Amino acid sequence: MKKLVLILALTLCFDCFSQEIEKTEVAAVTAVVNQFFEALEKQDTVLLKQVASMEGQIWTVNNTVSPARQRMRSFSDDLKTLISQNSYLETPLSMDVKIHKGMAMAWVPYEFRLNGEFSHCGVDVFTLIKKEEAWKIIFLSYTIEKESCEQLKTK
Template sequence: MKQLLILGCLFISLGLIGQSEEETEIKNTINSFFSSFHAQDSVGMTSVVSKNVVLQTIGANKQRQQVLRQENFNDLIHAITSIPDSIKFEEKLLDYSIQVDGPMANAWTPYEFWLNNTFSHCGVNSFQLFKQEGQWKIIYLIDTRRREGCANQP
């Protein structure tokens, strides 16, 4: 009986280690995306997303109504790589909440966005990822953007 209990604990701990490794791989994929984002590296950004990646954002329009906008990944790449060297930008991820079910994962990452060392806005990224041929790829990214209710709001 004692051996059965020890064996059961071993299997449970192995399951937790495997899950932790998956979460680490997912976090590394997201970190790689943002490292490339900050370096304005289009090749690096493209390497961690699916060729059919879907991008959306939720934020207020000029009338202060919340709207959902579809974005094109190539437009994002062009916008990021076109930022002049005189402008410093940084998206700081504040936390990760990752859920995995086999080859599918979701990562929820609250963030702050800084422009020239000045707080700009905050929100949450929600990543959907797919593990294909041993590699986690971002297949869907939606974010929220707001200026109110942020921890570092002036």
């Protein structure tokens, strides 16, 4: 009986430890995504290089035109255009993070303001990988929408 109690207690401890590791990893991914938003707002190319792989891709699905238009660029392309006279503020409305064995995905509905004025809303989907014990964004796809923004706040 004592062995059974010991095995049960050890199993519960391992499960609790596993959940703590997962919470720590979710927090780390969330921090990287939030740093991406900070880099955009501050037009900070050094911070962008820290959180995103410059070889990574960015895909846009622009739903404000018909038919919707898709465009692809790299993070290194964004470095060339990030610093401008405009001010950018992308506000995440929520974040859902999924992690599996060194790979993570963050689903982030957002609102975007250009020079303080509402521009559009949409959903960002970040793909990250863990390299040398640090999470790095390797892929970003996002939608651009003008309608149904209130629905994104409730999801």
